[in-house]
Amino acid sequence: IQLTQSPSLLSASVGDRVTLSCKGSQNINNYLAWYQQKLGEAPKLLIYNTNSLQTGIPSRFSGSGSGTDYTLTISSLQPEDVATYFCYQYNNGWTFGGGTKLELK
Amino acid sequence: QVTLKESGPGMLQPSKTLSLTCSFSGFSLSTSGMVVSWIRQPSGKSLEWLAAIDWDGDKYYNPSLKSRLTVSKDTSNTQVFLKITSVDTADTATYYCARSWNYPGITPDYWGQGVMVTVSS
Numbered sequence: 001i002q003l004t005q006s007p008s009l010l011s012a013s014v015g016d017r018v019t020l021s022c023k024g025s026q027n028i029n030n031y032l033a034w035y036q037q038k039l040g041e042a043p044k045l046l047i048y049n050t051n052s053l054q055t056g057i058p059s060r061f062s063g064s065g066s067g068t069d070y071t072l073t074i075s076s077l078q079p080e081d082v083a084t085y086f087c088y089q090y091n092n093g094w095t096f097g098g099g100t101k102l103e104l105k
Numbered sequence: 106q107v108t109l110k111e112s113g114p115g116m117l118q119p120s121k122t123l124s125l126t127c128s129f130s131g132f133s134l135s136t137s138g139m140v141v142s143w144i145r146q147p148s149g150k151s152l153e154w155l156a157a158i159d160w161d162g163d164k165y166y167n168p169s170l171k172s173r174l175t176v177s178k179d180t181s182n183t184q185v186f187l188k189i190t191s192v193d194t195a196d197t198a199t200y201y202c203a204r205s206w207n208y209p210g211i212t213p214d215y216w217g218q219g220v221m222v223t224v225s226s
Binding site: 031035042043090091093095098 | 142144151152153154157165167168201203208209210211212213214216217218219
């Protein structure tokens, strides 16, 4: 299964509601996770099973979707959210999306 | 406290075999449901899932690389290894090992810091 993330680059202001998209080439059956990777660091698990928040992750992060289309939403962007975000599917094999780089406007 | 740390040669020549070690603490790979994966990331690019081994010794591979990959673990269940044969410059990347436990599928939660590997003549 191939994952396509959009946009590849997103500029937003502190306090904005931000939406990142991930589209699969086939049905993912909700077996989708989101990772955050800050510069020079390993990825961090944010969301698994489409909408389950990993322990310790702020509630401003949420996930939704079904079938082939999934979304990560940050309800109120904070400066520490600047990072690249990857979606990851584990329904059929294991693949990552190309990433969305989130920067401050 | 769960920690993982990757180690490798740093640099190797094309056509050689890359050997990587993941040493971990804070959990045992003998625990039911535990999985350790290898994932790599070329500089400035996305992530590529490579292989995994679970508590029962079952192994999982990326189909596009399967013929070149071998994942294994030690008998003390505190280290996991990855070998990649016939490397070329496209294998230049940061290699991560990561743990999964009690998640559906293989969903890495704890990651190592990564080890950079350069393939160059």
